[in-house]
Amino acid sequence: MGTVLDRIIETTRAEVARRSAETTLSALEATARAQQPPRGFAAALSRKADTGHALIAEIKKASPSKGLIREDFDPPAHARDYEAGGAACLSVLTDKPFFRGDEEYLIAARAACSLPAIRKDFMVDPWQVAEARAIGADAILIIVAALDDGAMAEIEAAAIDHGMDALIEVHDEAELERALRLKSRLIGVNNRDLRDFTVDLGRTETLAKLMPAGTQIVAESGLATKADLDRLAAAGIHRFLVGETLMRQADVAAATRTLLTGV
Numbered sequence: 001m002g003t004v005l006d007r008i009i010e011t012t013r014a015e016v017a018r019r020s021a022e023t024t025l026s027a028l029e030a031t032a033r034a035q036q037p038p039r040g041f042a043a044a045l046s047r048k049a050d051t052g053h054a055l056i057a058e059i060k061k062a063s064p065s066k067g068l069i070r071e072d073f074d075p076p077a078h079a080r081d082y083e084a085g086g087a088a089c090l091s092v093l094t095d096k097p098f099f100r101g102d103e104e105y106l107i108a109a110r111a112a113c114s115l116p117a118i119r120k121d122f123m124v125d126p127w128q129v130a131e132a133r134a135i136g137a138d139a140i141l142i143i144v145a146a147l148d149d150g151a152m153a154e155i156e157a158a159a160i161d162h163g164m165d166a167l168i169e170v171h172d173e174a175e176l177e178r179a180l181r182l183k184s185r186l187i188g189v190n191n192r193d194l195r196d197f198t199v200d201l202g203r204t205e206t207l208a209k210l211m212p213a214g215t216q217i218v219a220e221s222g223l224a225t226k227a228d229l230d231r232l233a234a235a236g237i238h239r240f241l242v243g244e245t246l247m248r249q250a251d252v253a254a255a256t257r258t259l260l261t262g263v
């Protein structure tokens with residue numbers, strides 16, 4: 001039996017094959033090109049990172065590691081709260097089978113605020129990039145562990161063609177080496193080991209030392225307190241992706257502010 005990531009990718013490939021037979025790439029492209037231009041995901045992160053901690057706040061109903069995270073799940077309300085709390089960007093999970101996500105959540109969340117949004121899903125085909133832009137997404141995620149070099153380059157090229165940013169996710173040195181063959185210099189380190197779900201913030205600190213100057217490093221997963229963010233900031237990391245911690249709070253705006261500022 002493979003890892004959770006293997007199962008997610010296998011399921012996603014089957015789903016993309018089914019859906020791309022229903023909606024052609026050219027139909028999606030036409031919808032994508034009719035959208036307002038992307039809001040500038042990496043630029044919004046850099047503006048906040050220049051003066052403090054830059055947060056990608058995630059709208060996440062459930063996960064393979066934790067099951068249901070939030071009962072009263074309300075994407076537009078969470079988006080407004082994240083913006084009010086000082087987040088730079090949104091991340092919205094759209095994967096249905098493993099995260100109980102939906103494309104509609106991204107559409108509703110993005111419409112409720114002015115923040116750029118990344119479509120948090122498992123990209124295996126450029127068809128999904130066109131779909132992401134067609135629903136308004138400003139950025140996509142490329143998980144190095146899930147793809148060969150050719151597929152990664154194709155998916156990144158589709159994102160660039162649509163004016164979107166690509167966040168490239170790695171979790172070890174070999175993956176980082178492959179990520180650096182791409183054009184994007186927005187690189188996320190996932191602190192969660194997707195085989196056993198253990199979290200180690202040291203993973204971001206270790207890999208950050210190997211990244212070329214000018215790389216925009218994002219620490220992803222398992223971040224819970226301002227002390228976690230401060231620890232990583234001491235290692236030169238100023239961009240963070242946080243989901244579960246904030247999604248579990250009754251007052252999401254206040255929790256976001258406290259995570260970023262300590263008050």
Ligand SMILES: O=C(O)c1ccccc1NCC(=O)[C@H](O)[C@H](O)COP(=O)(O)O
Pocket residue numbers: 004005058060063064065066190194220221222223241242243244245
């Ligand atoms: O969150 C999971 O259980 C998970 C399992 C398998 C693949 C990916 C997974 N998470 C995706 C993410 O990137 C996180 O949702 C994101 O980094 C936020 O993490 P957290 O703050 O720990 O919710």
